[in-house]
Amino acid sequence: MKEYEEKVFKVIMIGSAIIILGLLLYITGTIFYKGFPALSWDMITKLPGGGFYLGKEGGVLNAIVGSIYIIAGALAISLIMSLPLVMYINFYLRKNSLFANTIRFCFDILFGVPSIVYGAFGFAIMVYLGIRASLLGGILAVAMLIMPIMMRSLDEVTRLLSRDLPDALLSLGATKYEMVKVILRQLMPGVITAILLSVGRGIGDAATVLFTAGYTDNIPAALNQPSATLPLAIFFQLGSPVEEVQNRAYASAIILTVIILTLSFSARYFSSKFSKNKI
């Protein structure tokens, strides 16, 4: 009886692991199978043409470039905020200080706040300040979204760092600021992993940019112009009644999936490098 139960549950467990692996293959497989026929160079290199939304010529270059602009801006803001923050709570405050743990706890919560709330809050602030849906709005909203991801993964790698290096630097007479500069170099692979993770999350999110960035067929030339984004391009094209446009939604989904997969694999590569470099 005992052995029997053991075997049954082992089979069920392996089964559920296989189901989860199967889901990943099924999802990516479906996207590639449906999108591949519609994928072409024009999709990646051209702006939407005159009859684009009726199934005529053009591509989603506006959305690709828009997404890159927004994520680049958001990345810059969240790096400028989270690098000093992580250095401060790890090297300026005592170990297990209440202040540091409160900040960590706040970011744990912010990490769970859904992107639609960031989008709505961002839009409310924009209305208050009189900013229309624009590149700037999108950048700010996505920065709010990826800041907790960035901060948490930076904090994780920083906490793994051995205390010997900071102690050695301080005993050589370096100020704390100089110490932090050296430590940052040591942490570089971890920083890159954090960047790749947050870019992956930020570039794929639709709910944050839905109200804040707007949508346009052109590439934005200034911060106050609206900007298209890849997830929204997929969402809008899929809502079209025209079949060709729907097929392009699947092709755009391939573009987004490939970007995400590349980011995810490189993040993995850099984090494995980091664990090798650990002192």
Place this chain on the structure above:
Amino acid sequence: MRRIRSVKDNTARYFMLAVAIFSILFLLAIGIGLLFKALPIMEEKNLWSLLTSANWKPFKGDFGFLPFILSTLYVSVIAIVIALPLSLLTSIYLSTYASKNIRRFFEPVVDLLSGIPPVIYGVWGTLTIIPLISEKIAPKFVEFSSGYTVLAGGVVLAVMIIPLLISILVEVFRTIPREMTDASLALGATRWQTVKKVILRKSFPGIIAAIVLATSRAFGETIAVLMVCGNISQVPHSMFDAGYPLPALIANNYGEMLSIPSYESALMLAAFLLFIIIVLFNGLSRLTLNQIERRYKT
């Protein structure tokens, strides 16, 4: 020379302190900002009647949130019911049975699954889950279903929260002392008996925390759910009715409805409710998980 160094050091220190204080205030600012925007509708109407009325006619000034609240609940419950057994069994397998190689192979699988953007899950759902429900599953139970249903939302959400559940559960199981499982095995228990009697019992608070965290993720998910749920403002009577979860309501209507002030305020109330519930759920489960981890370390 020394002066410049110490000036630099102090500037950096105060800048960092400012960022740290700002980041704590940020969480408060979101809550207060949303509450502030939601106040007009709460002054106009009784909060309790807003939450329990099923009457949603924004142009006549009726804002009953019940259909949206119930849709959110149904969708999340379906998602948890599907996702929990799969994730629990997989993470038990990964942390107690699987060899190192299998674990190393599975890590990127979970990572990739959690990295896939919501909109891709939505596309996948409309391509596979919707036809499956409308052609195969629903005809066995009801006469007609478009496929854009509460059930579809639940299934897509389930797939989306699986990676979150697995990664937390594996962490929780890792904190169980090796001696404890070894003692159980040495006494003659099989592996599964050890799992049942020692591991699951010992990690019960952690499992609950993981479920709460995954539920709050399901509450807030927007685009994927919006794409498969049907979005009709009615109280769903079965799994094969269309639903309209709160985040989908906000996403579909906010931004265009600024001309009607009380409509905007009502949508902000929806955002505020989501925010408060999720902060509460997240806070409680994170506290539990932190405590488990701390006990493990000492």
